[in-house]
Amino acid sequence: MILESKKFIRIVTDYLLAEDRIIDFNIYAKPPNSNKPVLLIAANTNIANIKDVLARKNHGPLFITQDSSMKFENFMEESLDSIIKNPTIPLEQKSSIVHACATNIIRDVFDDPRSGKNISRAKNITSNIIDLTLADTQSIRHLLRLGSHHYYTFSHCVNVAVFGVGLWLMIRKGDDTELHDFTLGCILHDVGKSQILDSILNKPGKLDFEEFEIIKKHPGQGHWLMAKHASEITLDVILHHHEKINGNGYPHGLKRDQISDNAKIATIADVYDALTTNRPYGGARRPLSALTLMKKEMVGHFEQKRFEEFILFLGGRSA
Numbered sequence: 459m460i461l462e463s464k465k466f467i468r469i470v471t472d473y474l475l476a477e478d479r480i481i482d483f484n485i486y487a488k489p490p491n492s493n494k495p496v497l498l499i500a501a502n503t504n505i506a507n508i509k510d511v512l513a514r515k516n517h518g519p520l521f522i523t524q525d526s527s528m529k530f531e532n533f534m535e536e537s538l539d540s541i542i543k544n545p546t547i548p549l550e551q552k553s554s555i556v557h558a559c560a561t562n563i564i565r566d567v568f569d570d571p572r573s574g575k576n577i578s579r580a581k582n583i584t585s586n587i588i589d590l591t592l593a594d595t596q597s598i599r600h601l602l603r604l605g606s607h608h609y610y611t612f613s614h615c616v617n618v619a620v621f622g623v624g625l626w627l628m629i630r631k632g633d634d635t636e637l638h639d640f641t642l643g644c645i646l647h648d649v650g651k652s653q654i655l656d657s658i659l660n661k662p663g664k665l666d667f668e669e670f671e672i673i674k675k676h677p678g679q680g681h682w683l684m685a686k687h688a689s690e691i692t693l694d695v696i697l698h699h700h701e702k703i704n705g706n707g708y709p710h711g712l713k714r715d716q717i718s719d720n721a722k723i724a725t726i727a728d729v730y731d732a733l734t735t736n737r738p739y740g741g742a743r744r745p746l747s748a749l750t751l752m753k754k755e756m757v758g759h760f761e762q763k764r765f766e767e768f769i770l771f772l773g774g775r776s777a
């Protein structure tokens with residue numbers, strides 16, 4: 459039984475086994491003797507009824523068609539709670555599913571930052587990231603390994619949230635409600651960039667004065683976009699993640715105690731992730747090189763105590 463000439467996307471399936479739900483997309487398999495995927499499980503099938511088929515794993519790799527990728531993403535997102543709680547799914551795989559969902563959600567938030575649905579998805583994935591890291595802090599390592607070059611902006615947002623949660627858990631500050639709102643601020647910190655042209659965002663060379671003035675508007679634009687949807691804690695992180703303790707940051711040129719602790723943590727995570735990831739305007743630095751640059755060439759940018767704690771966090775030790 460074959461198919462329409464469609465584009466196929468390979469999927470991993472182990473987590474599908476966790477579900478007792480009806481899928482609304484077709485799943486195809488590529489048996490060893492076939493060079494084209496063939497239909498294995500039709501839409502409207504309950505996964506619980508075909509667990510044996512999936513578990514045998516003799517069907518070869520599994521695929522969905524590109525035009526059902528939205529449905530598949532929704533299915534994954536709706537399954538996240540049970541996936542995270544399922545002890546039979548390896549941590550590495552859970553992390554990869556959470557990261558994939560988070561990246562997709564941030565992509566959609568950037569596409570339509572005014573959509574209440576997208577913002578509530580961002581809130582849910584923030585809870586999922588926190589749940590996963592609370593269940594096992596090793597997931598932080600896995601989550602950070604999963605950046606995608608093609609989706610630099612989106613995986614950067616996820617990484618800043620993961621670094622933020624990691625540092626927060628290490629210093630154990632505040633209660634869980636604040637942790638959620640802070641992490642949401644981290645994941646949405648650059649949402650104002652959705653209002654900036656790609657030609658400026660992805661410019662390979664140095665930005666000229668006017669372009670940089672446009673970039674400098676993104677914290678304020680992010681704050682404006684999220685004002686009706688997010689708490690003060692979240693909005694503060696979005697608005698102040700480019701402030702520096704010496705007062706030379708933007709948009710307000712706040713100094714030292716005028717900047718919240720949350721914003722100070724987000725700033726460190728933001729700069730470190732930007733330095734250690736491949737971007738249009740520069741290759742990735744090694745962790746030590748990034749930290750050395752932050753220490754020697756960015757004097758006055760960060761709160762010293764938090765910066766030292768961040769170094770300890772990266773080294774996997776407690777302060």
Ligand SMILES: [Fe+2]
Nearest residue numbers: 647648699700
């Ligand atoms: Fe930013």
Ligand SMILES: [Fe+2]
Nearest residue numbers: 614647648728
């Ligand atoms: Fe950023």
